[in-house]
Amino acid sequence: MSERIDPWGSTQIKDYEHLFKEFGINKITEEQKKFFDHRLFRRNIVVGHRDLDKLIEALKNKKPCYCMSGIASSGKLHFGHKAILDLHILFKKKGAKLFTGIADIDGFVSRQKISSLEEAQKYAEDNLTHALALGIEPEDIFVQSNMNKRYYSLVFEMSKHVTNAEMKAVYGDIDFGKVSANFLQYADILHPQLFEKPMIGTVPVSFDQDPHVRLTRDLAKRLPYKMIPPGAVYPLHQSGLKEGKKMSSSEPETAIYLSDTPQEAADKLKRAFTGGRDTEQEQRKSGGRPEICKIYEMYRYHMEDEKKLSELYKNCKSGKMLCGECKKICIEFVTKFLEEHQKKFKKMQPIAKKLIYGKS
């Protein structure tokens, strides 16, 4: 029975172990979890890394180091994005310099649905405002379309150092729009070392973004700037509210958007997939299944309070609490967050506008 108690979802990691072996990604260690002392590490949401000990070493010795991640700017932000930005803020709290990239050009060139830079910038403005409301600070932001010529020439310079065969081996056959987006991403990751100085960095990415990381690490060695190959951390994506669905910017039913009204969020949570049993009687007897429940996943990804999380878990597993009651608690939790967040969002709007359009 204790084997099956898994309030932090560590069994899920097993699904990824083949990736660890195949690509040389390392598992997060207990020491690393202790160092960060944060729900996303404790609860096995961040599961893998490259060179994280080098970053921790720099953080411990107060040496310069950085965390970079990009916001794709091609759709609405949801709670899955919030988790990544929370992780980002954690690195800053620990002492890393943040580079949060608003990837408006990337979003524009890599997605056929976005037909102009202006359209990408509308998403960028929205996404950036949310990031600021979540606690990313203006000085941590860079906007691709507002970068200086040194950034763009780095993008072009990198294109000299990657062969067609390599790009094909990593990504298969991709069009030039995607190739451009790739080079922009490599520049996003590496430019802090050119603009400031060579230093270890980390990039929070999902496993499917690992090709970028591998190629960027190679590029760091090929460029004539003595860059240090950046490390990475791999958080698992929060899954969709519907069974078997990803949390997606383009499928409203799968995600709570950071811009949803509390009513919209409540309606989605009411319709969310849970680990409940077919009848009340059965659930009272066998308990719920938080390990497959989207409501419990919302708690696990976003509720800071460990005690409360454990309690929710136990009350579910024991059959003491049914899904209806639990959803009510989740709706309250999400409502409280959204109300506060959306107040901050309004406050941040002029700052975001200035960051996107101010320097044009």
Added chain:
Amino acid sequence: MSERIDPWGSTQIKDYEHLFKEFGINKITEEQKKFFDHRLFRRNIVVGHRDLDKLIEALKNKKPCYCMSGIASSGKLHFGHKAILDLHILFKKKGAKLFTGIADIDGFVSRQKISSLEEAQKYAEDNLTHALALGIEPEDIFVQSNMNKRYYSLVFEMSKHVTNAEMKAVYGDIDFGKVSANFLQYADILHPQLFEKPMIGTVPVSFDQDPHVRLTRDLAKRLPYKMIPPGAVYPLHQSGLKEGKKMSSSEPETAIYLSDTPQEAADKLKRAFTGGRDTEQEQRKSGGRPEICKIYEMYRYHMEDEKKLSELYKNCKSGKMLCGECKKICIEFVTKFLEEHQKKFKKMQPIAKKLIYGKS
């Protein structure tokens, strides 16, 4: 005999007629020559075109139109470049808006020998100073590395509209550095229509650059900006001073550089290949062969005075003037040009520096 008299090199055009047919390039007409009334048209140096009548139509009706060409910024400028810039200035005199691109990023990404943007910018500064000394005005200049974000996003946007198969069909297998350079060139050609308004333009290019023109014309139609496919004019390159050699930035003996001292230029001209005969006696009898003579080519490309050119031609063909005397005249002509040009060059240095580095 009259068939063989060819002071303006029109027989040379025959070598290119297959290109006209294969790629749909048109021959320059007598009407077009009359309109421009310039040595480069009269002397069959500009031999082909696309949509030149549309440009002439705009010029006649004082409608907006433009001429764009780029300076590659990867080596020294020579008299061959001067001819192209003279052509450029002609279009301005006739009423077209000029866009002379200093292609420093292009030079950097497309040439393995240039290892940093700083190195490319040194060439760019030199090349730009010469362009200004030749009469291109500061307001006609744009520097790739100093362009605004709208330009860069156009470069990236275009990458969405060209398939790998098309690029391969036009250029064969090329690396990403060259791909980047291509997209930069397309943006150089088309950005005036985005920054100002859709209008007919012309691009002076050599035949081997025609793939760029064809793809750029297609791109103009694919982009969502109602651009007008730009036309082109095809001047023949001035050939090298040595037999069978191109005039090259990297082979000093083939070219008079705009930065050569009069002494250096004189030495190269003395060693230049001529159409002279084996003996004085033979030359007095049969005359020289201006049609293969590098000295005569220098006159044909650069000497404004039609009467003087005809005289030189006749005196050569008749055997009246030998190569030594003719070279002396050429040395005087080139020396006079270089002395005046290099004075202007010094005056233009601060302006060029400001254009390249001023906005960084």
